[in-house]
Amino acid sequence: MRDKMTDLFEEMVIEHGKAIFNYIFSLVKHKELAEDLYQEVLTSAYLAFNSVKEPAKLKSWLFTIAGNKCRDYWRKENKAKQFWKEEVYSYSSIVEAPPLPEEEVLHKDSAKKMEETVMSLPEIYKSAIFLYYFKDFTLLEISKRSNIPISTVKTRMKRGKEHLRPKLQSLA
Structure with missing residues (x-):
């Protein structure tokens, strides 16, 4: 048997889900990544749904979660890129021929x-x-x-x- 909270969450997803997905897609410009981030947003929103105090602000609350998930993704991505740049740099200095x-x-x-x-x-x-x-x-x-x-x-x-x-x- 479904509870009232699950029904309310489902209604919210039906009403705002497409707008949230489009927002994420507009930020990351990659469909599969947007789908992954959308799932993360829904999971986070579901887990915190009972803490929402003002139902009138659900849409902005979802957009905030979506923006934060995108920001987290970019932060992780930049750290990984920085790691690889540093690693490539350190390996390239080992391989170089000694100076004349x-x-x-x-x-x-x-x-x-x-x-x-x-x-x-x-x-x-x-x-x-x-x-x-x-x-x-x-x-x-x-x-x-x-x-x-x-x-x-x-x-x-x-x-x-x-x-x-x-x-x-x-x-x-």
């Missing part, structure tokens, strides 16, 4: 000139740029180490790069 001795000398020389150029910056910019590019610190680590907000670190990095640009163009 003259290339190594040129690289060391340009790295030394780059470091000297960074060290000629005003102190306020120099430390953030040096720690980030030469010591591989994260912005958060620089923020904690310098005891300044991360937004200040970002600003100093940006302004430091602006100071570096003309100096580096003269090296090229």
Whole structure:
């Protein structure tokens, strides 16, 4: 025997289901993916249906769930893409042939000139740029180490790069 809640949910799906599917499809532009996400939306909506306090807002509630499911999908997709980019990059660096001795000398020389150029910056910019590019610190680590907000670190990095640009163009 079906309960009243299931009947109400079914009515809601009949009334708003097509609009929800079309909304998801318009976001992801892929029919099979839209169908999968639509099923996830319906499952989530069904599980949370008894928590809806205002039946008049069911349609917007469903659209919110649909938008969140699409956002979750994109977030997962971007993480997977980033992982593969990083993996491909790390494997490609292993497979590459070792640099020729003259290339190594040129690289060391340009790295030394780059470091000297960074060290000629005003102190306020120099430390953030040096720690980030030469010591591989994260912005958060620089923020904690310098005891300044991360937004200040970002600003100093940006302004430091602006100071570096003309100096580096003269090296090229």
